[in-house]
Amino acid sequence: MKEVFYVKKKVAVIFGGRSVEHEVSVITGMQVIENIDKTKYEVVPIYINKDGKWLTGNSLMEFKSFKENNLKDLKEIILSPNHGDKNIYAHPESLGLFGKKIIDKIDIVFPTIHGTNGEDGTIQGLFELMNIPYVGGGVLASSVGMDKILMKDVFKANNLPIVDYTWFYRSRWENNKDDIIKNIEEKLEYPLFVKPANLGSSIGISKAKDRESLIKASEVAIEYDRKIIVEKSVENPREINCAVMGYDEEIITSLCEEPLGWEEILTFEDKYVKSNAKGGKSSGERRIIPADIEENIRIQIETIAKEAFISIDGRGTSRIDFLLDENNKVYINEINTLPGSVAFYLWEGKGYPFKKLINELIDIAIKIHEEKNENMYSYDANLFNRIQYGGKVRAK
Structure with a gap:
């Protein structure tokens, strides 16, 4: 043999x-x-x-x-x-x-x-x-998911729950910040979060409680990006995160998690230095998995997570971060098309240990590639023979 x-x-x-x-x-x-x-x-x-x-x-x-x-x-x-x-x-x-x-x-x-x-x-x-x-999102999903302004525009167009927001360019801030401040204060009430539109890991993000801190927060944010988003703060929130995996409408959801030890915003250190838990429902770790939330809230979060993923044409796995206000109203904070550590800690409890998760993500990538190559990419229009030099089209 x-x-x-x-x-x-x-x-x-x-x-x-x-x-x-x-x-x-x-x-x-x-x-x-x-x-x-x-x-x-x-x-x-x-x-x-x-x-x-x-x-x-x-x-x-x-x-x-x-x-x-x-x-x-x-x-x-x-x-x-x-x-x-x-x-x-x-x-x-x-x-x-x-x-x-x-x-x-x-x-x-x-x-x-x-x-x-x-x-x-x-x-x-x-x-x-x-x-x-x-592996992961395509060009469109990645770019929309990265730009917090475009991302929220898409979510808003799909009637997904987001906080009120506005935005501005760095060049406009440098030329006429008084008008920008006036516009922000007319549209939104303090406290506010000021963020670079195209960064993650909480870098460059500040909370503004008044005009003075708004100016300081904006000066920090414009160091990192040319587009700045300003959002209404959800006070005393709980952060709940949920990952999704798949493509098109073949999507599954992970367990939900609740990061611990934050009051207003998770810092870079909170996310990557202090947070070393690998799962398990334990209040002694930096996150609780699965999150201690009511069943109807969990279902709502999972449903919205799928809808958010579909709305940007997501592929592979993404983690969607939510905020729960004091009345348990759910808001999407953002989508991460390439979550840190591929969000493996959210998938282990759903029967996807890290190795299996990687295999699944590669399988999805191959399926998407095969489907893409079924598309037709050429069309014989005989255009060269129908157009004279100078751009005039010949009559048939």
Whole structure:
């Protein structure tokens, strides 16, 4: 009997990036590399450093290389945007006299870059041009989910519950901030939250309780983005988060969680330094999973989470963050199309340990890619022969 060899698919796990969430992305990337099914997939690690250089090497497979700053074997690389080109090329400057031009070849991409240039649709555009399967939201879902203003506009158009908000450009603030302040105060009542439109992890977000703190909060926010959103605060809220997974209308929901230890806003440290719980309903940890909420509230949150995901054409897994006011009214705070740690802690209690979750996300990426390639991308209109030089169309 002839022995059958199973060829593993090569998965490029891409992490890092030119983003304020660089370190968070490295952690998520390392978690995916550690938990991916090694019997099915071979990992090709790709690290984008803070200067924007794309690098690969064996030292990227272990987190201690980052902790000990021991990244010594890295080669600078390039991915081509050419349709169907799945090769990893050596950067000309790192090629050397006898170096190989093609370093490796990949079958699937698993991006784990949070924030700018990774979660906002830009890197997804490269994968679309390459025509390669990739995990997570597409260009549109990623860009809409990243921009808090467009995101809330879409949610509002779909009658999903959001707090009142307004927004402004940095350039307008610099030229006429008095008009902006007046407009904000006419539309919204204090207290308010002021946020950069295109950042996550609570970076650049401040609470404004009066005009003086509004000015200070806006000055902080414009350091991080050219678009600023101002939202009405939900006072004394509970934050409840729920993840969804799937694509089109084939969607399932995770357990709900309630982060602990915050009064007004979770800081970057609250989210990524202090929060190390892996699940389990325990008030001694930084989050309670499953959240201690009434059944009707849970159902409402799960329903809205699915609707929010569908409204932006989400794919893969996303975490939707909610606020519950003192009367248990539910508001969507935001959607995270690439949640930290891929929100594995919300899926474990639903029968998806990390390895199985990664397998499912890759399977979804492959299905979406196959479906996309069923589309027709050419149309023979014989246009060149119907138009004379100068733009006039010939009569038939």
